[in-house]
Amino acid sequence: MPKGFTLWFTGLSASGKTTLAERVRDILLERGMKVEVLDGDVVRQNLSKGLGFSKEDRDINIRRIGFVCSLLTRNDVVAIGAAISPYKAIRDENRKLIGRFVEVYCKCDLETLKQRDPKGLYQKAIDGEIENFTGVSDPYEPPDNPEVVVDTANEDIDTCVGRIIATLEQLTYIPAGDGRGYSDDEEESIKQRLRDLGYI
Amino acid sequence: MPKGFTLWFTGLSASGKTTLAERVRDILLERGMKVEVLDGDVVRQNLSKGLGFSKEDRDINIRRIGFVCSLLTRNDVVAIGAAISPYKAIRDENRKLIGRFVEVYCKCDLETLKQRDPKGLYQKAIDGEIENFTGVSDPYEPPDNPEVVVDTANEDIDTCVGRIIATLEQLTYIPAGDGRGYSDDEEESIKQRLRDLGYI
Numbered sequence: 001m002p003k004g005f006t007l008w009f010t011g012l013s014a015s016g017k018t019t020l021a022e023r024v025r026d027i028l029l030e031r032g033m034k035v036e037v038l039d040g041d042v043v044r045q046n047l048s049k050g051l052g053f054s055k056e057d058r059d060i061n062i063r064r065i066g067f068v069c070s071l072l073t074r075n076d077v078v079a080i081g082a083a084i085s086p087y088k089a090i091r092d093e094n095r096k097l098i099g100r101f102v103e104v105y106c107k108c109d110l111e112t113l114k115q116r117d118p119k120g121l122y123q124k125a126i127d128g129e130i131e132n133f134t135g136v137s138d139p140y141e142p143p144d145n146p147e148v149v150v151d152t153a154n155e156d157i158d159t160c161v162g163r164i165i166a167t168l169e170q171l172t173y174i175p176a177g178d179g180r181g182y183s184d185d186e187e188e189s190i191k192q193r194l195r196d197l198g199y200i
Numbered sequence: 201m202p203k204g205f206t207l208w209f210t211g212l213s214a215s216g217k218t219t220l221a222e223r224v225r226d227i228l229l230e231r232g233m234k235v236e237v238l239d240g241d242v243v244r245q246n247l248s249k250g251l252g253f254s255k256e257d258r259d260i261n262i263r264r265i266g267f268v269c270s271l272l273t274r275n276d277v278v279a280i281g282a283a284i285s286p287y288k289a290i291r292d293e294n295r296k297l298i299g300r301f302v303e304v305y306c307k308c309d310l311e312t313l314k315q316r317d318p319k320g321l322y323q324k325a326i327d328g329e330i331e332n333f334t335g336v337s338d339p340y341e342p343p344d345n346p347e348v349v350v351d352t353a354n355e356d357i358d359t360c361v362g363r364i365i366a367t368l369e370q371l372t373y374i375p376a377g378d379g380r381g382y383s384d385d386e387e388e389s390i391k392q393r394l395r396d397l398g399y400i
């Protein structure tokens with residue numbers, strides 16, 4: 001029985017990918033699993049120095065993270081990818097390569113992101129100081145059928161994390177935990193989503 | 201008790217790195233370990249497309265392989281790196297990053313390599329058709345204190361593999377196997393080497 005899988009967070013800058021990735025990592029580590037987070041920013045240091053933000057360079061970066069996630073996944077490690085990964089085709093390539101692949105779409109409206117703007121990047125992009133900025137001057141293609149959608153503009157972190165964990169439990173990718181971070185209604189809606197996707 | 205470590209093959213092109221890496225991998229897989237080979241050529245496709253053979257690009261490539269080996273190693277996987285990795289400082293950086301790091305120097309004299317020349321690369325380098333070719337027009341810095349030295353010009357594959365496996369057993373990085381591919385004299389010389397290096 002394989003233990004590894006890849007949990008892939010996709011969404012615009014500041015949509016909550018890294019925050020959620022780290023929270024989920026901590027929960028899985030507490031449950032005794034092996035986990036590695038491959039965060040877009042960290043990866044650009046260690047795997048992709050020199051790559052820019054053209055479509056071609058972004059695709060190479062996401063393929064590279066996918067390659068490393070595949071090595072970890074097939075060796076019983078939970079690989080958590082957290083990168084904007086704006087292009088659907090490359091995410092789907094990684095899904096195909098890896099197999100056990102759970103996509104989390106971090107949805108967040110642009111107005112909220114502009115208000116958050118922790119690094120001032122949206123303002124710079126709007127002012128034209130940064131080029132190829134996803135969501136402002138570069139495209140983002142949301143997933144058609146992600147296993148999980150979290151709306152980080154309207155849902156708090158615990159709700160988002162609870163839904164991700166519940167989905168992994170329903171998929172039997174992780175054993176059921178003691179506590180439950182989600183209601184009966186939420187559980188039923190997660191099951192319905194996974195039924196619609198043909199998983200259960 | 202950690203199970204992961206990195207076995208790092210260094211040496212000139214055609215010195216036997218990949219052949220030995222794959223033989224060792226098969227033995228470790230048979231003993232029930234998790235193993236990944238990160239071969240220089242494969243890695244240049246998946247992690248380092250676009251990098252050339254300048255010192256700077258070589259260093260980036262070797263650091264990248266080291267980063268992936270470290271992720272695997274700390275998750276109980278045996279990572280086997282097989283890349284020319286000509287510069288001592290970068291190999292030592294990887295050793296420091298990874299900790300459980302066993303270096304195998306694939307020694308082979310240039311005359312033998314020129315005769316082997318499976319891809320005709322040495323001839324092209326000598327004719328000036330390829331630049332920056334390690335051992336011909338680019339430097340190779342042998343390790344000062346590798347855990348294992350194999351002389352692939354004068355020792356057959358089984359002897360080389362036997363010495364690598366015996367070293368891993370002596371270091372207790374892998375459990376002792378049933379069969380022994382090495383003599384009492386060889387075992388004593390391996391122990392002596394590891395004593396000299398301060399391991400046992």
